[in-house]
Amino acid sequence: MTGRRIVSISLPQVAMERWQRQMERTGNAPSEDLPTALVADGPHGQVIHATNRAARLAGIATGARVVDMRAVCPELRVEYADLAGDAQALKRLSLWARRWCPWTVVDGADGLILETTGSDHLMGGEAAMLTEMEARLSTLGLSARLAVAPTWGAAWALARFGPVRAICTEESCAADLHALPVAALRLEAETVLLLRRLGLKTIGQLAEVPRLSLTRRFARSALEMNPPMRLDQAMGRLAEPVASVEARAPILAQARLPEPIQDPTAYVPQLCEEVCAQLEHQGLGCRQLHLVVYRTDGEVRRLEVATAAPSREPVHLCRLFQDRLERLDPGFGFDLITLEARRVEPIATVQTQLGGGGEGGVPLSHLIDRLTARLGPRAVKRPQLRESHLPERAAVWAAEQGAGATAVQARPIRLLHPPEEVRVLYAVPEGPPAQFVWRRQTHRVVRYAGPERIAPEWWRDRPGTRLRDYFRIEDQAGGRYWLYREGLHEDGRGGDPRWFVHGCFA
The missing domain is CATH 3.40.1170.60 (MutS, DNA mismatch repair protein, domain I)
Known part of the structure; x- marks a missing residue:
């Protein structure tokens, strides 16, 4: 232990x-x-x-x-x-229980496990903490039995087979478990029945049996059917960590309220300042903030805001919650509010001007954040590159920024969607056009570069899909265009090739 x-x-x-x-x-x-x-x-x-x-x-x-x-x-x-x-309600209750400690998990179909190491002093000691837990659960209409011990196994055993509220220390662990039945070791019913037939009815009697005899009998048994391993877990000789599914972020601030309130707006600025101070101390900026309010009826409500760039400016972050706090259903009131920085990234302090002041105006990232917070994440989009051979699929408008693709050739600054078909004259079937007619205007080709062949994507290729050969064209007036020929003569995928204008260069 x-x-x-x-x-x-x-x-x-x-x-x-x-x-x-x-x-x-x-x-x-x-x-x-x-x-x-x-x-x-x-x-x-x-x-x-x-x-x-x-x-x-x-x-x-x-x-x-x-x-x-x-x-x-x-x-x-x-x-x-x-x-x-019932399972979903118990999961929500485990999140609600994080008012007492950051690590909580669901334990079976009727229990919770909390690792309160170093947290009890905030509630006035373990006895006061257990009393508060029982009282708050009672207000939710739930009857509970509680125990605190050095190990998961010991706490589980005492909560189900010990007194209503039990406190077990490392020194008293063996004595506290001595008189409990062997079922308190979280064993299967068949194993419990076998032990009782052998005359081993209590944990104390099981602990007095020579270790070698037990190990030989249950060496190949699963954990739920292995008394020696369960006994080791309860006594702290075998580790059993509390692996929380959703671990609390290391950077957070919370406000414990003496009385329930209906509107958390007044507490958000101070929480933002505390979180930003922690971020600045660690040289980090946050990309996501989660505001969590704990209602007195056991329900949990969340608000999430995101930033386009890492930030640790409390005024800006606080402004992102404006006009959104009213969406929270207060129920009978909140008595605990937490603000968590979930996604953090390193951020360096940059001096933008020689005199040390900042640039005037609103940064672009702040403008994006405000629009997103006001209009919703789906209303504000940005161009996002995709891994695709075809130019019209290489960029899309998306709400989130993803991984980009690298272009291997020069691309026009403007793409036409969809590409516009043109009539061309060419000297050789597979060569560049000599002239083309586009939007009722005749363009005579004076320079060209290419071709650049773009094959169909194999995972989207269909029997009728044709190859594309792209040319960069300059006409007699200096205009520069991006044309492609779709298909080849006698390629077996259609008739004569077709020509399209796909974009314009600057």
């Missing part, structure tokens, strides 16, 4: 409590005295997934078949469980 502190939150009735809240919103909530169960599909028919208090008192067991439980309790009310909705 290395001083880590892990909090396990067990929510044994989360599915039923969530269903009851939904029924209360619609006015169809059943009486608390009516035995009610949520069911899910099992290998041999429907099984009990969750129960209310009346059903548990009537002897309804979770995991049992519905047909068997109806014999025990004929008045049992049965509803279908929303497994997918």
Whole structure:
């Protein structure tokens, strides 16, 4: 063990409590005295997934078949469980729990794991932290059992088989787990049954068995069926890190509010200043900012703004949130606001003038940011290069900047879309044109360069697609054009070649 502190939150009735809240919103909530169960599909028919208090008192067991439980309790009310909705709700709850620490993950179908190492002092110690967690979860209508321990395994065991709130230290870990049943080691039911038949009912009894004997018996078993490995995880002899799926950005600022508020506008400037100070200290600029507000009812709302270039100017970044904060649904109010710099890049301090002042006017990147924030990311586009042989596909208008393609020949500054067909006269079939008629004007060719052959893209090539031969043409008036011949004589892909003007040079 290395001083880590892990909090396990067990929510044994989360599915039923969530269903009851939904029924209360619609006015169809059943009486608390009516035995009610949520069911899910099992290998041999429907099984009990969750129960209310009346059903548990009537002897309804979770995991049992519905047909068997109806014999025990004929008045049992049965509803279908929303497994997918429960999983999504638990995932949202794990994000909401980041008000206490930056690392949170979902633990199974009814729990959360939080790594609170170094965070408890912000709440007045671990005892006060667990009390606050229980109180806030209670306001959401969720009953919880909590435990903090040096390891994931120990915290999980105490949260489900220990007292309602348990605090375990490195020195007391073995003693705290000694009397707990072997099921507290997160083992499969078959393994638990086997250990009980061997007379090993508690973790203490399992720990007293010679290590060699256990290793030989379960050497080839999976982790969920391997008591020695699970015991090592609980005791800290085998690492089990908390790998958060969505790790919090290292650069962030937060505002904890003593009372819920409806409008976070007044707190955004200070949060931007704190984030920009951290960025400047590390020589970075941000490309994305995420404003996250935590509602008192457990919901989380987000706003995201992006910049065209790395920035760490608080006034500019704060302005990007204008006219967007009103889109947040406050519900019953926010009590925590965080501002996160998600995408950061190195940015150098550049002196633009000899006197040290800045240039006048609004930088182009700031103008793009303001237009994007006001009109939306899809309304502001920029030319973006693509990897394509064909000129009309080599550049597109896109909202995001991507990887570019490099041109191998000189290209005109203006492309015609679509290319315009012309009539030509030429001396040899595969040579340049001697003159061409375009837009009712006759152009006599005095100079040319080419041809540059552009073959069809093989992944888009069709049986009727023809080769292109491009020529840079200059006429008698000094005009410079980009012409191409589509197809060759007797290429088997059509009749005579066709000529097009595709662009104009400066």
